[in-house]
Amino acid sequence: MATRQEMERLVGRALFDDDFRARLLDDPARVAETLDIDLSYDEVERLREVNRHVVDRIAEDFQREVARSGEVERLGLW
């Protein structure tokens, strides 16, 4: 079973990399293994069951948002 951090690393990569996302949804267990992450049966099933159209849109929005706006406001402190 993956830890929360491992799941964030795995899905986080899928958010940035469209090919990786497609491969992850096709074969979650095998792709997770390439990052040394062991998924439980439930986790594999959960990834298999995500709606590809929806997650594509989530990834697209995420990529657009991180490219456009800063994470932290400018501090002007140096």
Add this chain to the structure above:
Amino acid sequence: MTHNSAGPLPRLPRRELDLARTAYLAALQRFPEELFEAGRRLLERVDGANWALEWSLPYWLGETFGLWREAVRTLTLANVFGLAYARLQDDAVDDELGRDERASSPLLATALYHLWLEQYHKLFDETSLFWRHFDSYMSTWMRSTLRGGVAATGSSPAPGDDTGAMVTVEHALVLAERGAPLKAGGVAACLLAFRQEDVTVVEAAVDHLLAAAVLLDHVQDWREDLAAGRYNAFAAHAAGQWETEIAGGNVQQVAAEIYLGDAGGRYFALVREITGIARREAQSLACRGLVHYVERLEENASAYHTRLAEQAKGKLRDTVTRFLDSVKEPETAPTVPHPS
């Protein structure tokens, strides 16, 4: 040290700040009105709050070395002219001058350079060692400005060499060369106080502080720099390429470094290493103001990294949750006509 709080950097006392501003404007009044106005606008862009080191260094060193007040004020004013001059030239080289500034800027630059040197001529005769230092800093600044501040030295990582992707202190020092003229005020303070043995330490402390400031600026400016096709050290760090100019197209690479790579943890570790060196140098000079400045810079950098990491983590976590919750609609069974 508190790593989650950030605050303003220590700066020149209000009275000294006002005196320097007044003297700057008074000196520019001898030039045509249009140049005076352009110089006044430029002063607002290089104010003492955002350029604390440039405005305050002669005061802090003067306090430490026991320099007489007028000398300190002259060196402070020289720094302001030098800062304004360098800022204006940087804008011209970076093609960031507005249409209405293009005619006045070369003339204003000439006036500022003249006024800058005029301050030092009040303190040093033409045979002074100071002028050799000054020439050397100007040469460094010109070389750095011509190449756009890019770290052109060092080596790129070999293919597959993960450790080579890390910027080094040496790379950062090359990036900081565009601030070399700032050292003139520091060295002038040393020479006036007959502390020639401290010149090397003051130069090194300024170099390290400028290097840290450049690295921190690049973390904040990476989106704008990539959009404008300018070199950016944080983007270069994310791409693992330190020699080449990084133009647009790497936004996802940098964002991935922030969201998936500990928010630039190794990059901020380098900033800590460099500010640590600067702090030890300032301590060896027993320069209280400079030590305080470095400590505050360290706190602010650390606080910024913490907030960057927390906010990136929060945004990633929310998005991952939405991703995993986006389950397919259950397939509905085909409607079978009810047998009647």
